[in-house]
Amino acid sequence: MVSRKRLDYGFNGFHVPFIPKGPRSARRRGLFKKANEDDEACAFELLALAGMLLQESESSASSNASEGNHRPAFSQGVIEQEKLDEVKPKITDNILLGSFGESQLRTEVAMQNCTQKSVPDANAADCVQQFISADNNSDCRGKAGAAVKSEICEWDNKFQHYSNRLVEAPENFRESCDVNINNGFGQEKEANNSGFQGSNSADRSSVKNQLELNMSPLIDSNSNAKSPLYRNSFPLASYSKHGNGNKLGIRDDDEKFLRCNKVCTKSKTFRSPQRIAHRRIRKHLFSKHWKVAPNLKDWELSRSDMGAQPHYRKRKICHSFERSEHKARVKRRKFFDRVSRVTSDGGFSSESVSNSPEKGMNMDNPKDPHVKFSIKTIRIPELYIEVPETATIGSLKSTIMETVMTILGGGAHVGVLLQGKKVRDDNRTLVQTGISCKENLDNLSFVLEPSSLLDSGAACVGDPSSQCETSQPAGSPETPVIDSEITDTLHESSLLTNPVNPVESNHDSTSSPTDPTLDKETPDCRALVVVPASTDALAVVPVSQKSKRSECAQRRTRRPFSVTEVEALVQAVEELGTGRWRDVKLRAFENADHRTYVDLKDKWKTLVHTAKISPQQRRGEPVPQELLDRVLAAHAYWSQHQAKQNGGKTLKITETSAERPSIEAAVVQSQSLVMV
DNA sequence: CTTAGGG
């Protein structure tokens, strides 16, 4: 059965086989046909992805600088596609590898420069500038593969930007982060505290967290030939020379395919080639990868001693990621906010922290029992992404973003590696672990690992350890992930067809990722799929693993509706009524590909329910009462109206206010409402 | 493919 499925996909077996859940198979089968179109999809392997969240203006600025602004989405999409096409051949030839390596180096340089500055945002901007100039922008664009390269650079910049932001950690973040490093240190009693997860918030101020993310995007054509499971063959060497040995290999197997197929078949609305391409990408990209988490684990296991080590010195680090899916989003946001503040704090002195136990056996300062960590770089796991060659750069970016978001969304954990070895006992103190020694600090590294590892991921994939370790002997990538939930918020408005907020229309095409033209492309690409690079790989992969994976099909990542989206939905429903979800979708969420009309319908359903229950019973991001009132009004109106229609035949409701008094009122009310 | 509903 597995094999058959594979054929249906037409992917030549390069991805992990997908095992349908009985009933669904029939449905999907039809969809899969379309998947054949994706045969040519080329696999991009991105090595370091870093916390990028939104596409902020700065990042997009660099990419768009040479191109006119406000280009119609369509044409832009075409252009981007062309670029991509150009690049593809290169990738196939392994030529890209070199380019990426270069970019990586440059990026690092740029980053270093940036990090020397004190103001995060300024840094990001500077970095971009530096990077661009240093990298000889024109060069990148002019040649095949150049486009990709520049894109990569852009990503680097973004990462840099975000990493900088991370550096300024707000108190909240620190609150959760610091803690135990201080406490546990040198004290046996700390046993009750689990590693870095201590709950003490003592000496927050004294602890300065420096998180710097060093992103090194890399595309390796070689990897394409390998199956996801065979990451071991992944050429780590290329990175290692740059000091980044950690990679995270995320592969989405079945999931992506499923998604893709589904999506493709849907929506007639998106018929343009670009649209189709996007759809495909999306499908492929879909984020189910996370379930594959077990792989991530492997990453951590791998090398801890990457080039970054020198950077890890004293300073404390604290991160705490929450896993609960429900809160993941919020948490991430907090994380960012907090981080961004740290930098501004300027230096906090280690002294301040040192009021603790006196056991000064530490390195330089005997009196300071505290171990300070300075995390210079956090490695991002190796990501394997496969997108159609016709995919646009923008879609690729979106895909990557999506993948990262997915990872983040699932929650992340920090892994501690000492001399390349993962320290698994959370109850051990730093002293006990030997982390208090300066020498060891240099060999200490932190890895972000998807929480999913611990969860379902493992179950689905089978024995993660065997898989991972076996596959990546060379040095496994570690997976530091930076979270960023900002994306939703930022893009939100642009994704909506009819943003409630007038301001949204003022996108600066030049730099803003929110640029409508860009968004059009991006939304579709949201889903990332980690795919094995080559066709051959599949054959190599053990069947058992395949099947396991396929069964793990994940569900889409949860994406709570924002108030803005709710507003748009309410407005659309007020105008169109219930029962016309496709129209609602087209009207208000055409650009929000992650929202299907079914999603909208479901959301409306929940909104109605929410509006009926007491505020205390409501959960999640609070929806303004005003909106809920409108929901009830519209619901009541349309319920009644529908009945009327049924009885008296179809009466197309236009915009006539007379027919919909309650709606009218609601609309008026909404206009006065200020959307955030 | 869309809707409508239950899960």
Place this chain on the structure above:
DNA sequence: CCCTAAG
């Protein structure tokens, strides 16, 4: 969000 039945 997912899954299905139905149109």
